[in-house]
Amino acid sequence: MCYPVLKRAMDIVGALCGLLATALLYLPIAIAIKLDSAGPVLFTQERMGKDLRTFRIHKFRTMRVDAAAFGAKPDADDDRVTRVGRFLRRTSLDELPQFWDVLLGEMSLVGPRPEQLAFIEKYDTWQLRRFAVKPGLTGWWQVNGRPQPMYEHVEYDIYYVEHCSLRLDLIILLRTAYAVISGAGAI
Numbered sequence: 001m002c003y004p005v006l007k008r009a010m011d012i013v014g015a016l017c018g019l020l021a022t023a024l025l026y027l028p029i030a031i032a033i034k035l036d037s038a039g040p041v042l043f044t045q046e047r048m049g050k051d052l053r054t055f056r057i058h059k060f061r062t063m064r065v066d067a068a069a070f071g072a073k074p075d076a077d078d079d080r081v082t083r084v085g086r087f088l089r090r091t092s093l094d095e096l097p098q099f100w101d102v103l104l105g106e107m108s109l110v111g112p113r114p115e116q117l118a119f120i121e122k123y124d125t126w127q128l129r130r131f132a133v134k135p136g137l138t139g140w141w142q143v144n145g146r147p148q149p150m151y152e153h154v155e156y157d158i159y160y161v162e163h164c165s166l167r168l169d170l171i172i173l174l175r176t177a178y179a180v181i182s183g184a185g186a187i
Contacts, residue, residue: 003164003165003166006166007108007166007169008105010109010166010169011102011103011105011108011109012103014102014109014173015099015100015102015103015109016103018096018099018102019099019100019103022096022099025093025096026096029041029060029084029088029093029096030060032084033060033061033082033084033085035084036082036083036084036085037061037064037065037082037084038064038065039061039064039065040061040065041060041061042058042059042060042061042097043058043059043060043061043062043063044056044057044058044059045057045116046117047114047115047116047117047135048114048115048116048117048120048131048135049106049107049114049131049134049135050131050132050133050134050135051131051132052120052128052131054117055101055106055107055114056106057098057101057106057107057114058097058098058100058101059094059095059097059098060088060093060094060096060097061082061085062081062082062084062085062086062088062089062094063080063081063082063085064080064082091180092180095137098137099137102137105134106134106135107134107135107136107137108133108134108135108136108137109136109137109138109169109173110136110137110138110139110160110164110168110169110172110173111133111134111135111136111139111160111164112130112131112133112135112136112139112141112157112160112161113135113136113139113141113142113157114135115130115131115135123154126158127154127158129158129161130154130157130158130161132161133160133161133164138172138173138176139156139157139160139172140156140157140159140160140168140172141153141156141157141160142172142176143172143175143176143179144156160172
């Protein structure tokens with residue numbers, strides 16, 4: 001009973017700190033996106049969250065508008081990804097607007113990645129257990145299973161669901177911070 005309350009408090013404090021720490025980056029990123037390609041600054045898409053409830057995820061747009069409509073996430077080398085988009089993905093800056101999703105309670109700092117709706121129909125029943133918790137900005141899969149596609153690594157998400165705790169959340173957050181700061185890979 002205490003864990004959900006502490007986790008939500010950690011999410012609120014972490015999202016507020018994340019928003020404040022990165023606030024000065026939003027305008028330059030928005031300008032760079034607009035100068036690099038036509039279309040909106042933000043990319044929004046319906047994703048599956050806790051208890052199989054859909055919500056809209058927010059990211060900085062990294063693909064050309066015509067390509068982003070298809071919903072599939074291309075490789076960083078894909079020519080549909082803009083020049084600015086490659087940089088944003090490599091540095092994980094495209095994920096910054098998701099701090100708002102955490103603050104609003106749609107996501108958590110730590111949890112399974114929010115799944116694209118098109119992949120849900122391919123899930124077996126046991127894989128749906130990943131939706132027992134809120135999706136996260138980072139998670140067990142991101143710090144252990146990259147670079148394979150997220151839909152191929154549901155077992156990492158199930159592990160998190162079965163073992164979630166403040167201790168595991170802190171380990172994942174520290175490993176994520178190290179990966180982002182060291183440049184070991186986008187999370």
